[in-house]
Structures are given as structure tokens and as C-alpha cells.
Amino acid sequence: MAAAAGSLAQRRPSARAQRGADAGPGRHAGGGRQLTDHDVQPGAELEALLARVASGDVSPGDAAERLRTLPYEDLGFARLDHHRAIRDVLPEVVLAEGKTPDQTVAASCAILERAGCLLVTRASAETAQALQAAIPDLRRHPPSTTLSVDRRPPRTPHGGVVIASGGTADLPVVEEAAATCALMGHEAERIVDVGVAGIHRVLAETEALREANVIVVVAGMDGALPSVVAGLTAAPVIAVPTSNGYGAAFEGLAPLLAMLNACAAGVSVVNIDNGFGAGYIAALINEQARAAQADGPAG
Numbered sequence: 001m002a003a004a005a006g007s008l009a010q011r012r013p014s015a016r017a018q019r020g021a022d023a024g025p026g027r028h029a030g031g032g033r034q035l036t037d038h039d040v041q042p043g044a045e046l047e048a049l050l051a052r053v054a055s056g057d058v059s060p061g062d063a064a065e066r067l068r069t070l071p072y073e074d075l076g077f078a079r080l081d082h083h084r085a086i087r088d089v090l091p092e093v094v095l096a097e098g099k100t101p102d103q104t105v106a107a108s109c110a111i112l113e114r115a116g117c118l119l120v121t122r123a124s125a126e127t128a129q130a131l132q133a134a135i136p137d138l139r140r141h142p143p144s145t146t147l148s149v150d151r152r153p154p155r156t157p158h159g160g161v162v163i164a165s166g167g168t169a170d171l172p173v174v175e176e177a178a179a180t181c182a183l184m185g186h187e188a189e190r191i192v193d194v195g196v197a198g199i200h201r202v203l204a205e206t207e208a209l210r211e212a213n214v215i216v217v218v219a220g221m222d223g224a225l226p227s228v229v230a231g232l233t234a235a236p237v238i239a240v241p242t243s244n245g246y247g248a249a250f251e252g253l254a255p256l257l258a259m260l261n262a263c264a265a266g267v268s269v270v271n272i273d274n275g276f277g278a279g280y281i282a283a284l285i286n287e288q289a290r291a292a293q294a295d296g297p298a299g
Helices: 015-019 044-055 060-067 101-114 125-134 168-183 196-203 206-210 225-230 247-260 275-295
Strands: 072-074 079-081 117-121 147-150 158-165 186-191 214-219 237-241 267-269
Touching: 044 060, 079 101, 101 117, 101 125, 117 168, 147 168, 158 168, 158 206, 158 275, 168 186, 168 214, 168 275, 186 206, 186 275, 196 206, 196 225, 214 225, 214 275, 225 237, 225 267, 237 247, 237 275, 247 267
Parallel strands: 158 186, 158 214, 214 237, 237 267
Antiparallel strands: 072 079, 117 147
């Protein structure tokens, strides 16, 4: 289960650093044995492994290394990586696009058997209906095609993320990014319809932009908004080109190239319509920023 409120350092312990304290690779200083593929299995066996670490029979470094690769569940059409949340922040995210409704439901239910949360992206109306029937507490995030479930204990979300969009047509991508941030424990402030055709609209939000730790900027058409925003603030800007626009926009290729050639420093770019990727990166950056702020100024 992902623990989004914890520090990244706690969620990603360094196996290499832990192994450095051992007598040798895969061995405990007191004489433990090499861990095999059969030592880590789902459910109760994981508790047994942790007990063996506590007793000194298995080294912490060796156990951590095994947990990074095992187990996965073979559904025939997919191999679900149930331990992704140990290596990362969230369990495996389900991309519904290209899957049948039945496949998406099967994968989603299998993930929820092991994890406390679920994120599904690019779900058609038919798939969303099938998921809602199988998972009653499923939450939709309109106008995006993103769906989520969160059964973890309630926690206070972190601020510090701003998502700005050029136009109302960009809202499906905005909400995909915001839903991703939310599941990772970060509440995004939305600043919508502030495209460069009315530059005064984004200038009016300068204070809010400058207070952010990280800014996701979603825009189609000429893709100029990220460069403008980056010129107003020192916060890192994650640019998301959208497929909105007329013919010469080439379904997002024109804004993608514009963003890759942004004049202002501090702009990084994700793929066309990739709100999930932008929201994920934004949450990671915000977590690091909050940790640095809590530690206080260096020196």
C-alpha cells in the first residue's frame, strides 16, 4: 500500500547502503543464508520474511532487494507488479486504453486485493461503467477519463502544487494530473483558462504562481503558456501539450515542439495529453520541496 504522506527517503530505502553494513552480499554478519526466490510470496509469507529479518536470519539489505522484484501476479493478459508501491509511491497504475472492460476490471480488482488505492487512466464510458459495478467506491474525475479508489486512512493533503491551463478545453488533462496528485497526497490548486491570448489573466495570478513549489502548465494551440509562466516564477514548470487545436496543431505536435523550445529556463515537458505523468512528477517534486522546507535553510 502506498503511503503518500511519508518521506520519499522512507519509502525508498537504499538497499545498497543497507548491504554495506552486512558481512557480504546476501549474508548477515551473524551468518545468515542467501535469500531465494521462494522466500517472498504474497500475504502471510511477507510477514514471515519480516520476522526473519527481525531475528537476524536474513539481512535487511537482502530482504529489501527481494521485495523490489517479487511478487507479480500473472493474469494471462497482464503481469501485475504488486510490489511497485515498495519501490515507488503508488501501486501499478492501470492504463485502460487498449484493454477490454473485463481486462481492466480484472486488473483493478487484483490490485485492490493487495493495495489500499487504485488509479485508472484513459477509461472509456463502457469501461468506467463496468468498473463502477465491480468497485462501488470508485471515484470519477470528470471531465477526465481518470478513475481512482482510496481506502487508506484519511490524511491531510499537502499544498504547493498549482495546475494552470490555457483554456477550458484542456480540463480533461488538468483533472487527470490533479487526480494523480491527490492520490499521492498532494492537493493541486487549479488556475484555469489563463491562456496567452489574454495575457492579463495569467498576470493576475502571479502571486499564486510564485507561492507554488511546482507548477503544471497544460496548453494546446501555440503552446506558449509554459514559457510565460516560467518567466514569472522560480518554481519548476512541467509543461503538458494537449491535442486541442486546428489542423496545423497536428494533434498536439505543434505545442509539444514549442514547449521543447521554451525560451524561459526551468521548463520540462511531458508527452501530449500526459496529465498523469505531469501530476506524478509534480507530486514527487512537491514532496522533496516540503522535506527541504521542513529541514530549514542549509548551513
